Amino acid sequence: MVADTEHAGTGKSEKRIHRTRVLVVGSGFSGLGMAIQLRKAGRSDFVVLEKADEVGGTWRENTYPGCACDVPSHMYSFSFEPNPDWSKVWSGQAEILDYLFDLADKYDLRRYIHFGRRTTGGYWDEAEKRWHVRTDDGTEYVTQFLVSGIGALHVPRFPDLPGLDVFGGVAFHSAQWNHDYDLTGKRVAVIGTGASAVQFVPEIVDRVARLQLFQRTPAWVVPRTNFEHSPRAKRLFRRVPLVRRAFRDFVYWVSEALAIGLNGHSNLMAPLEKLAKKNIAKSIEDPELQRKLTPDYRIGCKRILGSNDYYPALARPNVEVVTDRIERVTEGGVVTADGTERDVDAIIYGTGFHVTDGFDGMNIVGVNGRELVPYWNEHGIETHLGITIEGFPNAFFLLGPNTALGHNSVVFMIEQQIRYVMEAIRLVDDAGAEAISVRRSAQDRSNADIQRKLGKGVWTNGGCVSWYLDAKGVNRTIWPGFTWQYWLRTRKVDPADFDLIGRAAG
Template sequence: MTSEHYDAVIVGAGFAGIGAAIQLKRLGIDDFVILDREDDLGGTWYVNHYPGLAVDVPTTTYSYYFEPNPNWSRLFTPGPEIKQYADDVADKYGVRAHMRFNVAVEGARWDEEASVWRIALAGGDTMSARYLITATGFLSQPRVPDIPGITEFEGTLIHTTEWDDDFDAEGRRIAVIGTGATAVQLIPELAKTAADLTVYQRTPIWVVPKIDLRFGERAKRLFARVPLTQRLLRWLTSSIYEVMVSVGVRHYRTFRGRFNISASDLAKLHRFAVIRDAELRRRLTPDYDFGCKRPTFSNGYYRAFTKPHVHLHDSGIDHIEADGIVGTDGTKNVIDTLVLATGFDLWEANFPAIEVIGRDGRDLGKWWRETRFQAYQGVSMPYFPNYLSLASPYAFLGLNFFNTMEYQMRFMDRLFTEVKRRGATTFEVTEDANASFLDRMTELLGDSLFTNGNCASAHSYYFNPAGEPTLLRPSSTETAIAEASAFPLSDFQIA
């Protein structure tokens, strides 16, 4: 058993952890380590490498604001390029040297007497740190459905987060469980070569056409030589998405859902243009408002269901047997491959992703569940000194994670700069500031789609187990960045 001490420990080597590390370096804090349970950096973009993987917001927007990439191949870039971008940024800013892989963090406890975090690692080793930052992401804990008999299946079983790159779908009889964003990308790829493909759907998803532009060599050279051109394109795509989220989500009641109705009409036209079977169109049509669940872009998803060897099953699964799936209607589908596109266990296993015990023995996960899911500015909680959780309630801005990372880096800059100026050793958000922020977020949600729309049947991870839509922060990117850059320092006890 060994024990080491650092100024800061960052848990997670995805884009959040990389961003936090860059900000620490800018603040002159170099004695830190980044721990990750995987064997490489990139977070979800390392774990996921299934066929068809691509970013579902324009990559002109999906990047650090301070590090635009002129080499994207498409407007909606394939996953391997996103992973390469993570590698390049980590190398450029010198944070890879701080990373340790294949290290699982089991928990952390605040030592009041020593004013440090005691961090427990799998295997019995420990660490201590003045500051603890969890950057475990929102999509880090794969969810395996609790279906009777699933462990008895004798064929090939693959979860999309553990894709086997040697797997060949040609000639296979495949079942895919799930129709979320991952499935929308994967299903058209499997449909190209599988002998038979059955998709098991619980909840239909809104799918709109994908306008995916290719960036040629001329465009790449222009972006590299005149960076302003790429920044202008980023501003354009970011502004479009900001307006969409503002009108369709945050201010749903004000605009009476007009944008959502228009977007759902576009999805309906898309289905009608591709699928001639009226009954199949009906079964693929959601009965919840557009935006309650993350919508997706695809030109191939609906088209896949028009192929004779692709089938939709939406009457439910009763159980799984060694060689197939038995539906609630009594029918059995014999398969040799079962693909779980069932997403992530967002709330139960991810809030928090590790056990965190703060001052006076407060258990973060227990406190969230016994009171309400809450975090001041989406990162800080009372009774948890010197701790920032970058994947917290009210942290995620709109549809683009990098907007979230930008405001969080600004928040770190303001907070740590003040701690350093005062020569202090600890910071902790006050209960009054936290309560005031929670009240304001709750009030803002009163105008949102999640409060006023028809979301009951969406089964959306935007909603926590208590039914509150506390994942997304109901404010604009501009407002979040402004608040993170100028929040009242009196909101923290700094000593």
């Protein structure tokens, strides 16, 4: 690996400096995919920073009961590294994590990863034309190219409720599941009804004595049977790659069709709403509970969820769905706005993640001392194609703003972004330059086009408030339209959109 470590200063003030050509932050799908393509290009002059002691990102962090992906596994994997042995259509967390472990082993990536190092900030040295990135162990990384692969679903969001600090029981977030705590026979409060809760509630409902589900807004949940791939099917996928590819393509295009309804043709979503309502009626007899669980917004405005056992779990006699606003938490329970206090032994937060503010860990300083996070907080998150940012040369974001999806696999998006970054690096090398920086005009066009299209979509007009929106109500998360359109936009780096910066002095 072409990288060196040097020391500055002496004694307690000694600072470790590590130089490398490409610095990748994160080792989930994005970081590992970037590292694989660097290896395939014959490069060994890169380092991957990982805050934990193992690879995996989201799929390492989330280990709650029932954790699984809601995108079919043959699509939720790299096209260049297919897995013929997925056990089910929608695989669970452990199987996805094993897939990532296998990738790290196959490409011998762990020797490029510096584990246990969390980024604390960094800055662009205009004279040197290099990024300086600091980590919490005191190391400073000096790199030509900086690639953020941190994603968005890694910083748990906790509700802002009075009394959280005085609760005398056990409390934890679904993304930080306490496996040492036995829920058997306990009175459990679950706060939140998003994707995680839909998966773990059915898994714990039979063990707990009482489960109170505190719901602010119901989700649309369509029925979904998770079929197993038979041994015969897996053999066919393994021996006949064309069949495996055809199955992946089928999944892709079926998923892609959903984008029509999400982007300006919400009337086409009515049949899906009808299916979801039938899912409620089939599972729940109580009219009042049906009313509580039926959303009043257009399906797709929030992420569409799939489950055959969520509604039956809520119909159990030991479950109460509470829709009154939580007023405060006490030492022994949860108090709602009507004054009712419900005694609980444990609180599980299924309240999601910091998404639009999930990039705070990458608070880098670009040209002319511009701090990324404060600038975004003031002006809104704006990028060029979710990958590059004006004033931050040689900095790239994988799964950056407005590249998440509500209908297909983000792994597809990651692949396009990695190819784009690799081509940008080649452009710099071929030109004998030191850096590449997106022009403000290109970024403005890109962002204006995205926001114009989002204005027609269900996320804006569907009648809900979702985690897709920032504090000002602007959608900084979703890519509007089809993913093949993103492929078209990113398959080539347009030199007219960028400035190439010459060699550093000396």
